[in-house]
Amino acid sequence: MNLKQLVTGENGDKQFLLGNEAAVRGAIEAGVSVAATYPGTPSSEIGDVLSYVAKDAGIYFEFSTNEKVAMEVAATAAASGLRSFTFMKHVGMNVASDSFMTTAYSGVRGGMVILVADDPSVFSSQNEQDTRHYGRLANLPILEPSNCQEIKDMVVYGFDLSEQFELPVIIRTTTRTSHMRGIVELGNIRDKNEKGYFKKDPSRFVPVPAFSLTMHERLCDKISDVNKVADEDDFNKSISLNDSSTLAIISSSSAFNYAYDVINENKLDLDILKLGFSYPFPKKRVYDFIKDLKGIFIVEEVDPIMEKEVLAIIGEYNLDIKVYGKLDGTFPLIHEFNPDIIKKGLNKVLNFTEINEIKYSENLDNLIKNIPNRAPVLCPGCPHRAMFYAVKKAMIDLRLPEKDVIFASDIGCYTLGLNPPYKTADYLLSMGSSIGDGCGFSTSTDQKVVSFIGDSTFFHSGISPLVNAVHNKHNFIVTVLDNRITAMTGGQSNPGMPIDGMGDDAPEISIEELAKAAGCDFVRVINPMNLEETINTYKEAFEHEGVSVIISKYPCVLIKGLAKRPPVKLNEEKCTNCNICINKLACPAISLKDDKIVIDEAACNGCNLCIQTCKYDAIEKGDA
Numbered sequence: 001m002n003l004k005q006l007v008t009g010e011n012g013d014k015q016f017l018l019g020n021e022a023a024v025r026g027a028i029e030a031g032v033s034v035a036a037t038y039p040g041t042p043s044s045e046i047g048d049v050l051s052y053v054a055k056d057a058g059i060y061f062e063f064s065t066n067e068k069v070a071m072e073v074a075a076t077a078a079a080s081g082l083r084s085f086t087f088m089k090h091v092g093m094n095v096a097s098d099s100f101m102t103t104a105y106s107g108v109r110g111g112m113v114i115l116v117a118d119d120p121s122v123f124s125s126q127n128e129q130d131t132r133h134y135g136r137l138a139n140l141p142i143l144e145p146s147n148c149q150e151i152k153d154m155v156v157y158g159f160d161l162s163e164q165f166e167l168p169v170i171i172r173t174t175t176r177t178s179h180m181r182g183i184v185e186l187g188n189i190r191d192k193n194e195k196g197y198f199k200k201d202p203s204r205f206v207p208v209p210a211f212s213l214t215m216h217e218r219l220c221d222k223i224s225d226v227n228k229v230a231d232e233d234d235f236n237k238s239i240s241l242n243d244s245s246t247l248a249i250i251s252s253s254s255a256f257n258y259a260y261d262v263i264n265e266n267k268l269d270l271d272i273l274k275l276g277f278s279y280p281f282p283k284k285r286v287y288d289f290i291k292d293l294k295g296i297f298i299v300e301e302v303d304p305i306m307e308k309e310v311l312a313i314i315g316e317y318n319l320d321i322k323v324y325g326k327l328d329g330t331f332p333l334i335h336e337f338n339p340d341i342i343k344k345g346l347n348k349v350l351n352f353t354e355i356n357e358i359k360y361s362e363n364l365d366n367l368i369k370n371i372p373n374r375a376p377v378l379c380p381g382c383p384h385r386a387m388f389y390a391v392k393k394a395m396i397d398l399r400l401p402e403k404d405v406i407f408a409s410d411i412g413c414y415t416l417g418l419n420p421p422y423k424t425a426d427y428l429l430s431m432g433s434s435i436g437d438g439c440g441f442s443t444s445t446d447q448k449v450v451s452f453i454g455d456s457t458f459f460h461s462g463i464s465p466l467v468n469a470v471h472n473k474h475n476f477i478v479t480v481l482d483n484r485i486t487a488m489t490g491g492q493s494n495p496g497m498p499i500d501g502m503g504d505d506a507p508e509i510s511i512e513e514l515a516k517a518a519g520c521d522f523v524r525v526i527n528p529m530n531l532e533e534t535i536n537t538y539k540e541a542f543e544h545e546g547v548s549v550i551i552s553k554y555p556c557v558l559i560k561g562l563a564k565r566p567p568v569k570l571n572e573e574k575c576t577n578c579n580i581c582i583n584k585l586a587c588p589a590i591s592l593k594d595d596k597i598v599i600d601e602a603a604c605n606g607c608n609l610c611i612q613t614c615k616y617d618a619i620e621k622g623d624a
Contacts, residue, residue, distance in 0.1 A: 003049055007056045013186045019178045020045035022148040023087070023115055023171075026155025028057045030111065031190035032085045034077035035061045036070035038460060039489035040089035041124040042178040043117035047087070048490060051501045058192060063492050063501040066431070066460040067092035071099045071114070078108035078168070079205060080196030083159055087115035090131050095431065095461070097134070100168075104138040105215040106205045107166040107222075110196065111159030115171045117178045120301045120336030124175075126411070126430070128334070130303040131172045135279045139223045142170045142279035143235065144253040148182035150276060154235065156187065161229070165222050172278075174301060176254040176336065227280035235276030236285050245269035247349070250286065250306060251299040252278050258342045259299045266343070266352060270297075281309045290314075290321055297346065298325035301336050324349055376416055380589040381605025383554035384414045384481055386528035388422035389585055389613065391450060391479075393531075394538035405448045408437035410462075412454035413488045414481050421586050424452065432461025438476040439469050448542060449476035456486035456494040458511060463518070469547045470519040477541045477548045480511055483556040491558065515549040522548040529554060531612040557605050565606030566622030570599050574618035581610045581619065 001015060006025045009015055017025065023046050027035060035054070037047045047063060054061035064070035067088045074086035088096065093116050100114070116134070119125040135142035143158055145151040151173065158169040203211050230236065241263050248271040251259045256274050263270050273289045275282065290296050290310070298307040307325035314321050324330040324345070331337070331345040347353055378385050395405060402423070409415050409425035410433060417424035427437055438451040453462050458480050466478065486492040493499050493506075500506040515523045522544045524537050534552075541548035555562055567589075575597055581590050582597070587610060589603035599619075610619045 003052050004056060006049065007053050009186045011186060011188045014183050015186065016181060017148050017152075017184045018045060019148050019151050019173060019180050019182075021049055022152040022184050023155055023173075024049045024053065025184065025186065026152040027059070027085045027113075028053075029152070029187050029189050030113075030156045030159040031083055031192035032059055032159075033082040033110075033192045033194065033196070034074060035059055035085040036064045036073040037087050038064055038067045038070055038092060038095075039486055039492045040067075040092045040117075041489055042119055042173070042175040043087050043089050043115065044489045044492075045178075046115070047492060047501070051492070051503065054502050058194070061501050063486070063494065065495060067096040068099055071096040071103065074112055074114075075099065075103045075108070075168075076198075077196065078110045078112035078162075079106070080110070080198040082110040082193055082196040084110065084112050085115070085155075086112075087117070089125065090116055090118045090129050091125055091127065091430065092116075093131060093134055100134070101138050102207055103168055104140050105207055105212065105219055107219075108162060108168060109166065111162035112168040113155055113158040113162060113171060114168055115155070115173060117173045117175070118302070119175050121175075126428070128302050130305065131170065132279065132305050133303070135170050139219050140168055140170055141165075141223075141226050141230070141277070142172055144172050144276055144278050145177055146253055146256045146274070146276070147177065148180060148184050150235070151177060152184050153187075154276065157235075161226075165226055167219075167222055167226070172253065174254045174336070176257075223280055227283070230277045230280050230282040231284040233277040233282070236282050237274055237276075238289060239272045239274060241272075242267055242269050244271050246292075246294040247297070248273065248289065248293055249297045249299055250275065250289070250310065252276065252306065253301065255299045255301045255337050255342075258337050258339045262339050262342045262346065268346070268350065268352060275306065278306065281306070283309075283313060286310060287313055287317065291317070291319060293321055295322040295324060295349065297330065297349075298323060299331065299337070299342060299345075300325075302334065304333070377419070377586070377588045378413065378416050379557050379605070380587055380603050381557040381607035382413070383483055383528040383552055383556075384417070385585065385587065386531060386534060386607075386609055387452075387479060387481060387552050388417050388424045389609070390528070390531055390534035391424065391538050392422065393535050394542065397535070398539055398542055400448060400542065405450060406441050406445070408434040408441065408449060408451040410434040410451075410453045410457050411488075412457055412481070414452050414454060417452065421584055424450070431457055432465065435462050435465035435469060435478055438478065439465060439472065439474045442474045442476040443472075450479060451476060452479050452481060454487070455480060455482040455484070455496045455511060456492075459495045459509070463514060466515065466520070466547070466549075467518045473546070475546055477538070477550065480549065480551045482511060482551055482553045484553075485556045485559055487556045487558065491556075491560070511551055515551070520547050520549045522546065523551070524549070525551045525553055527554055528552040529607055529609060531609065557607075567601040567604035567606055568599060568608065568610060568622050569620050570597055571618050571620055572596075574616050576616055576618070578615065580613055580615065585610055585613050
């Protein structure tokens with residue numbers, strides 16, 4: 001579809017939308033004035049779409065330097081009476097959490113919705129944490145959509161709820177709901193304010209200890225009032241598919257879809273209570289649903305959060321109800337669910353089918369195990385490959401043993417340096433941690449340390465640890481892999497680029513000047529495709545005392561409109577099959593077939609790195 005139809009679509013129109021696109025339409029319908037994010041899968045498409053339609057929708061949109069800044073942009077807009085929208089992946093919530101927690105205390109004037117996309121089974125993340133804990137930690141409402149229509153509707157409803165109680169509202173999606181497609185019926189688009197006005201009220205917005213106690217008391221009163229709404233809310237609803245029995249299910253989000261399908265397809269006598277407004281936990285609604293039951297299944301991803309809430313209700317009212325969930329082993333404690341997992345869990349109690357009928361997941365697992373593994377690889381022509389090759393070659397030339405050099409990696413495409421033959425990722429914590437890790441390793445060991453960080457990640461959270469490194473006189477190498485784009489999440493802009501999130505001209509922030517301003521006396525900007533220069537720069541950096549900063553500046557090969565150079569050619573007469581181009585450079589455009597080197601012209605990017613690594617001049621430039 002034409003994405004502009006998200007703006008032009010009228011009330012009653014139906015569109016076939018991705019879950020993340022439905023979130024954008026919800027923000028447009030709700031009259032959002034300000035939106036901010038840092039890209040992170042599975043929420044990235046929300047920002048990509050907003051960057052394209054924001055001007056037409058009359059929304060200010062930005063790719064902030066990190067999630068904490070995005071949270072602050074949205075919070076201040078909402079404090080000024082505007083409706084604001086911020087969104088991120090689950091681990092991004094960790095970055096935003098400091099300001100997020102206090103925003104709960106101060107509250108908002110205009111509506112503020114925080115969409116957080118969880119990633120059960122960690123398809124593109126370093127952990128599978130459950131955002132629902134954050135709602136309980138901060139005492140803020142949580143809505144959990146299970147389909148595209150609900151995503152759109154809950155975004156709109158979330159803003160109304162936010163303004164009703166002057167609180168931010170969390171919408172928790174998952175990888176499945178973010179990336180599913182479905183028919184969405186559109187609603188009316190509300191008018192919006194272009195500019196707000198901040199009315200000063202220090203006792204509300206300045207959380208010094210004298211005010212914070214009152215703020216917390218006010219927050220507790222608000223969430224108590226929200227609880228009454230959750231008990232009666234239409235997003236919490238009972239569904240009866242067959243004749244009801246003394247057993248039932250409580251579920252939410254994408255897990256509900258699987259439970260619904262299993263009940264329907266197997267004609268099980270189970271009612272479902274679907275919780276779309278899941279926190280504050282609708283205690284009265286749940287009690288009324290379970291009070292006459294003998295057993296209740298709790299189907300949720302990832303942590304047993306609702307299960308513990310149900311157990312508390314059973315204990316408080318002294319009910320004799322068996323709970324089947326994660327805690328008793330009925331369902332797995334980890335990963336996302338699927339219909340077979342639900343079916344297998346229900347079958348442990350109901351015995352409604354032969355075990356050998358529940359075979360899809362097991363057969364799929366066996367099939368996956370038997371498929372040869374193909375590790376993810378850097379693209380042909382990727383500048384990161386040159387850096388990994390160069391640092392290893394510099395180590396060889398300087399006779400630095402592998403065990404004496406620690407590689408601190410970060411979040412980005414370059415994490416693929418973990419794989420052979422590079423093996424340039426030994427430790428990783430979070431966005432921006434590679435430089436902080438370098439500080440720690442350099443002071444606690446005598447080993448050399450090389451930290452790798454991307455340009456977008458450097459702006460996200462690499463500047464502060466760099467300042468720390470210089471001030472505390474640490475000794476390690478920082479490599480900033482500036483490929484001129486936020487590559488891993490789909491090609492979004494960052495402050496190192498001359499355009500902003502809506503495609504307008506913007507000042508380009510110099511990483512080189514930032515490093516110099518931080519006090520680094522060794523700062524080099526190199527073209528990584530010049531291998532000799534890159535290797536020599538690393539040699540110099542290894543022997544420098546203090547913080548060395550090497551900025552690898554070369555565009556990602558996936559940037560749209562980037563000219564592709566002619567593929568290289570193999571001179572078979574000169575080739576000795578030494579296999580350095582395969583075993584050391586590991587370019588996926590070069591392979592071994594029938595014991596001969598083969599260059600895939602369709603895959604080759606013409607970067608010429610292989611020409612520089614071949615000892616026998618067997619690889620030559622292609623024809624222009």
